[in-house]
Amino acid sequence: MHAVRTASLVAAAAVVLTSFPFAQTAAEPDASRLRTLFFGRDYETGVLEGRRLTSRFTGDTQAHAWYLLNLARRDEADEAIRVARALVTDQPKDPSAWIALGGALHYKGGQTAEAIEAAGKAFAMLPDHPDAIWLRAQTLAGDPKRREEAIEFVDGQRGRVRNPAEILATRGYTLYVLSSGQPRDEAKLAAALASFEEARRVDPANVNALYLPAVYLTQLRRSHEAYPLLRKALEISPGSTDLHRGLWNAITSHREFDAARKRREIEEDIATLLKRDGDRPGVLLAVSSIARELKLAETQQQAEEKILKEFADTREAEWVCAARWREFGRTSESARDPEYRRILTDFIARPRHYHTGLLGEAYRNLFFIVAEDRSVSGDELYRLADGVVKYENNNPHITFSRVPIALAERKTHLRDAERIAREGIEVLRKRVESRRSTYRTQGEYEESLQWMTGLGHDALGWVLFAQGRMEEAEKELLRAHELDHDNRENLNHLGRFYEATDDISKAEEYYVLGLSVQGTGRNPSETSLKALYAKRNGSEEGFDAYLTTLRERDRETREARILSERIDNADVAPSFKLKSLNGQVVTFESLKGKVAVINFWGIWCGWCVREMPDFQKLYVKYRDDPEVAILTIDNDENPDEVPPWMKEKGYTFPVLLDDGYVSDTAEIRAFPTTWFLDREGRKAFVKIGWSEKLLEEFSWRVEALRGSPSPASR
Numbered sequence: 001m002h003a004v005r006t007a008s009l010v011a012a013a014a015v016v017l018t019s020f021p022f023a024q025t026a027a028e029p030d031a032s033r034l035r036t037l038f039f040g041r042d043y044e045t046g047v048l049e050g051r052r053l054t055s056r057f058t059g060d061t062q063a064h065a066w067y068l069l070n071l072a073r074r075d076e077a078d079e080a081i082r083v084a085r086a087l088v089t090d091q092p093k094d095p096s097a098w099i100a101l102g103g104a105l106h107y108k109g110g111q112t113a114e115a116i117e118a119a120g121k122a123f124a125m126l127p128d129h130p131d132a133i134w135l136r137a138q139t140l141a142g143d144p145k146r147r148e149e150a151i152e153f154v155d156g157q158r159g160r161v162r163n164p165a166e167i168l169a170t171r172g173y174t175l176y177v178l179s180s181g182q183p184r185d186e187a188k189l190a191a192a193l194a195s196f197e198e199a200r201r202v203d204p205a206n207v208n209a210l211y212l213p214a215v216y217l218t219q220l221r222r223s224h225e226a227y228p229l230l231r232k233a234l235e236i237s238p239g240s241t242d243l244h245r246g247l248w249n250a251i252t253s254h255r256e257f258d259a260a261r262k263r264r265e266i267e268e269d270i271a272t273l274l275k276r277d278g279d280r281p282g283v284l285l286a287v288s289s290i291a292r293e294l295k296l297a298e299t300q301q302q303a304e305e306k307i308l309k310e311f312a313d314t315r316e317a318e319w320v321c322a323a324r325w326r327e328f329g330r331t332s333e334s335a336r337d338p339e340y341r342r343i344l345t346d347f348i349a350r351p352r353h354y355h356t357g358l359l360g361e362a363y364r365n366l367f368f369i370v371a372e373d374r375s376v377s378g379d380e381l382y383r384l385a386d387g388v389v390k391y392e393n394n395n396p397h398i399t400f401s402r403v404p405i406a407l408a409e410r411k412t413h414l415r416d417a418e419r420i421a422r423e424g425i426e427v428l429r430k431r432v433e434s435r436r437s438t439y440r441t442q443g444e445y446e447e448s449l450q451w452m453t454g455l456g457h458d459a460l461g462w463v464l465f466a467q468g469r470m471e472e473a474e475k476e477l478l479r480a481h482e483l484d485h486d487n488r489e490n491l492n493h494l495g496r497f498y499e500a501t502d503d504i505s506k507a508e509e510y511y512v513l514g515l516s517v518q519g520t521g522r523n524p525s526e527t528s529l530k531a532l533y534a535k536r537n538g539s540e541e542g543f544d545a546y547l548t549t550l551r552e553r554d555r556e557t558r559e560a561r562i563l564s565e566r567i568d569n570a571d572v573a574p575s576f577k578l579k580s581l582n583g584q585v586v587t588f589e590s591l592k593g594k595v596a597v598i599n600f601w602g603i604w605c606g607w608c609v610r611e612m613p614d615f616q617k618l619y620v621k622y623r624d625d626p627e628v629a630i631l632t633i634d635n636d637e638n639p640d641e642v643p644p645w646m647k648e649k650g651y652t653f654p655v656l657l658d659d660g661y662v663s664d665t666a667e668i669r670a671f672p673t674t675w676f677l678d679r680e681g682r683k684a685f686v687k688i689g690w691s692e693k694l695l696e697e698f699s700w701r702v703e704a705l706r707g708s709p710s711p712a713s714r
Contacts, residue, residue, distance in 0.1 A: 034066035035131075038073070039166065040207045040237030044282040046070030061087060065100035069107070074282070075315055076354075077108035088118075098122035099135055106139050115139045116146075130161045137167050141174040144437060150174050165203035169212060172196040176216050182440065183667050192216070207233050211243060218250050218637075221660035226250040241286040244273055248290050252638035255659070259640040263294060270299065281307055281316035288320065315354040321347045322358050325365065341369055348387065360392030364399070371406040378412030385413070389420055396431050400424020401455040405489075408466035417463045425456035454483035458490040465497055473497060488517035492524040499532060507532060516554040518692035520610070558693075559700050562685075566704065570682040573598075573675060574665045578633065578656040581643050586631070586656055588681065595705040596629040596677040597698060600668045602636045603645055607690040608672040612651060614694035619653035621699065628702060630654070635662040635671075676701045 030053040037046035050067030054060075064087065072080040081104045087097035102118030105111045119132075119139040126132040137157070140150035154171040158164040175192035179185040192213075199209035210233035214226035230247040237243060247269060251262050270287055277283045284303040291300035304320045311317055321343060328340040344366040353359045367384040370376045385403050392399045400420060407417035432449045439445040461476030477497055480490045491514030499507035511532065514525030526547070534540045575588040599615060601608035615632070622628040634642055635658040642655060662668045676685035676698075685701045 031060065031063035031066055034063055034070060038066055038070050041073075041211060041240040041242040042237050043070045043073040044241065044277075044280055045239050047074045047076075048280075061091065061094050061096040061100070065096040065103075068100040069103040072104040072107040077104055080104035081108060093125070095122045095125040095129070095132060098125070099131055102135050102139055106135075106142050109142075112139070112143045116143060128160060130163070130166065133157045133161060134166045134170065137170045141170055141177070147174050147178055163203055165199040165206040165209055168195050168199035168202065169206060169208040172199065172209070173212055176212075182669065184664050205236050207237050207240070207243070210236075211246060214250060215246055218246070218253055220664065221253070221255075221658060223250045223254040224256055227254060238272075239277055241273075241282050244269060245286055245290070249637065252293075252640075255639070255657075262638075262640065266290065266294065267296070281311040281314045284311075285316040285319055288323070292323065313352060318347070318350075318353070318355050318358050322355075322361065325362070329365065341366065344369075356391045357394055360388060360390070360394065363387035363390075364392045364395070367403065368406070371410065378410060381410060382407065382413040382416060385416070385420070396424065396427050397452060397455050400427055401459045404459045405462050408463045411466055414463060414467050418460065418467070421456065421460035421463050424459065425453055428452040428456045450483040451487075454480045454487055454490065456480075457483065458487060458493060461497075462493050465493070465500075470497075470501065485513075486517050488514045488519055488523060488525060491517065492528055495525060495528055495532075499528075504532070504536065512550055515550060516557070520692075555696075558697065562697055562700055563704050566684055567682075567686070570678070570684050572681050573677055573683050574661075576633075576656075576661050576665070578659060578661060581639075581646070581655050581657070586654070591629050591677065592681055593679050594627055594629045595679060595702055596631070596675075596681075597702060598675045598677065599632040600635065600662055600666070600673045600675075601632055601671060602634055603641060604636060605671040611672060611690050611694050612649065614691070615698075616651050616653055617695045618698050621695070622702065627706060631656060633658055633662060633666075635668075674698070676705060678705050 030049075034046050034050050034053065037043070037049065046067065047070050050063070050070055054064050054067050064083075068080040068084050071077075081101070084097065084101035084104045087094070088101050091097050098118050098121045102115050102122060105115035105118060116139045119135040123132040123136040137150055137154050140146045140153060151171055151174055154164075154167045154174075158167060161167070172192045172195035175188050175195060179188035179192060193216075196209050196213040199206050203209070210229045214229040214233070217223065217226040217229075227247070227250045230243060230250055234240070234243050234247060248266050251257065251265050254262065257265075270290065273283055274287060284307050288300050288303035288307070291297075291303065304323075307314070307316050307320050325340060325343045325347070328337060328343070344362045347362045348359065348366065363384055367381070367388050370381055370384055385407060388399055388403050401424065404417040404421040404424070407413055407420075429449065429452065432445070432452050436445055439448065457476045458480035461473045461478075461480060464473035464476060467473075474497060477490065477494050480487065481494060484490065491510050495507045495510035495514065497507075498504075498510065508529070511525045511529040515523060515529060517523075517525075529547075530540060530543055533543045533546060573588065577585060577587045580586055597618070599608075601612070603609065615630075619630040622630050631654040633656045636642060639657045642657070646652075646655065670688050672688075672690065674687040675683050676687070678684045684705055687698075687701075691697055
């Protein structure tokens with residue numbers, strides 16, 4: 001971006017800011033313009049105009065504040081915060097400076113307390129000004145512990161401002177967030193929508209009072225209500241990419257529009273947007289994203305190429321690069337594709353990076369490609385590892401576990417690997433602790449804490465093992481196992497550790513335990529166990545029979561464990577009335593008297609898609625059985641995507657389309673989730689997550705509920 005020179009800004013501000021509470025300059029109408037663009041969610045225009053305006057009138061902090069708030073919403077919060085801090089340092093009594101800082105901190109996220117403090121200072125200086133009142137409400141709403149206070153604040157202030165629509169929209173947002181628990185608080189949801197409706201009555205041109213409820217209604221599968229709100233919002237603020245994206249989402253998920261109408265309306269809106277603002281990178285990125293979803297290849301390519309050619313040094317160009325490497329990453333062979341490697345390498349080599357998260361993702365992906373390439377030096381591997389540690393903050397379980405383990409496997413930079421692993425244990429603990437409020441129970445929190453810190457101890461143990469520090473390594477590896485008995489990497493590490501110390505029986509014990517843990521890809525314990533068998537017996541002859549015996553033993557153990565998880569006094573599943581892909585209405589009541597398997601899934605869910613081949617086999621197994629019903633409920637936003645996907649994959653299992661039932665009534669939060677209902681419709685078994693041995697394990701549950709003898713007892 002065009003960075004503001006803080007020194008000149010401060011010098012100019014010192015001359016102009018002589019009138020409290022706001023500097024009165026010739027640029028004051030400009031502040032109003034930037035404010036209008038902000039509340040119209042047209043942040044890109046706000047930034048472009050703000051750069052010009054603030055370069056001409058650097059002393060007008062009111063205009064500068066709204067420029068910085070647009071900048072923060074335009075995904076440049078770090079720069080907005082930097083300049084806002086300079087403003088408050090030089091002019092601590094100027095409320096506009098504090099509004100700029102409080103808003104920038106708020107939209108950056110993660111700095112809630114400081115944002116509230118800054119907004120509080122602005123409010124103390126301007127207790128009757130709508131901007132200070134609005135920001136105070138916004139920042140309070142950003143703190144999960146103070147949201148009720150935010151509502152009380154709005155209720156106390158609404159009569160003091162001429163147009164309370166802005167703070168009523170904040171009130172609606174806050175109530176909606178408070179309604180989103182498990183289960184949803186329907187009273188708060190109704191109150192949220194009522195707040196937005198009141199805001200629209202007070203000010204029909206308030207964009208947030210139209211846009212925010214439309215987004216929420218779309219999420220609630222009520223796109224038919226969201227659609228007209230977004231159309232109205234776009235009449236008011238046609239340059240907002242937020243509004244166009246919202247409209248596209250509402251159209252694609254609209255249950256009353258057919259596929260042809262959806263495509264036609266979105267293409268028409270894309271054309272309108274490009275004609276109006278097709279020379280802006282934010283618009284081009286929005287268009288490329290929806291074009292990719294709709295498989296409009298030519299439109300996508302034109303938008304992306306224009307970004308890369310004309311706006312190469314922008315955040316939008318970074319997102320185009322990320323979209324391209326993610327497309328490569330969808331295939332299992334991507335690591336072998338030199339083009340994939342080139343895209344990642346070129347991205348890391350860019351002279352400037354805006355999104356550190358994307359930079360971390362690029363480092364991470366390239367690191368694991370290089371880790372498998374023995375022609376790459378250890379120094380180069382560590383250089384990439386250092387990039388992962390510095391920038392990949394979204395997946396600490398990868399950064400502080402798999403990265404040091406990979407360095408240990410290559411036996412390179414082991415002291416650095418040890419440092420990363422040791423630091424990682426605390427980082428992993430803090431990550432879980434920071435999200436403690438998201439766990440429904442103390443048990444869930446403790447389980448997550450043990451899993452995360454167990455990864456850290458396993459990584460440290462493996463690095464110590466690579467260094468030959470056997471006593472310390474054993475302690476850390478066993479600590480990891482104590483925390484998480486089902487980490488198959490850790491079980492393999494323990495087996496390899498004891499094999500290296502010639503404790504063969506203990507090595508075999510851990511390999512066998514690892515063999516029983518389900519997961520994606522080849523189980524490392526199977527490979528290790530095969531090598532150990534050959535070492536003990538002089539050849540691999542007889543290993544297959546040995547492995548078959550182990551698997552049968554594991555099968556019996558798994559069946560006993562799974563059947564023991566049957567829920568006593570199970571609740572009856574909530575009723576539904578949903579349409580299938582062919583338009584047939586299926587009701588919950590139609591399942592009574594049958595054993596029913598209901599799988600909740602979506603094309604968007606990678607783990608769901610992964611288990612669908614086996615779910616199809618389950619359906620084929622029972623489709624002619626009058627006592628068993630196998631079906632799914634899909635919750636993709638665009639139901640039109642499901643039929644062609646099913647046809648492409650050759651799947652024939654029944655699919656019902658979600659109408660809000662999944663999240664609001666069934667309260668499904670994790671995907672895939674599968675219910676196993678007894679003949680009375682009670683949830684006798686609930687399976688959350690992907691299943692490696694779905695056909696076998698789901699069949700055990702079905703047969704148990706039918707009352708037939710289990711396969712093991714036949």
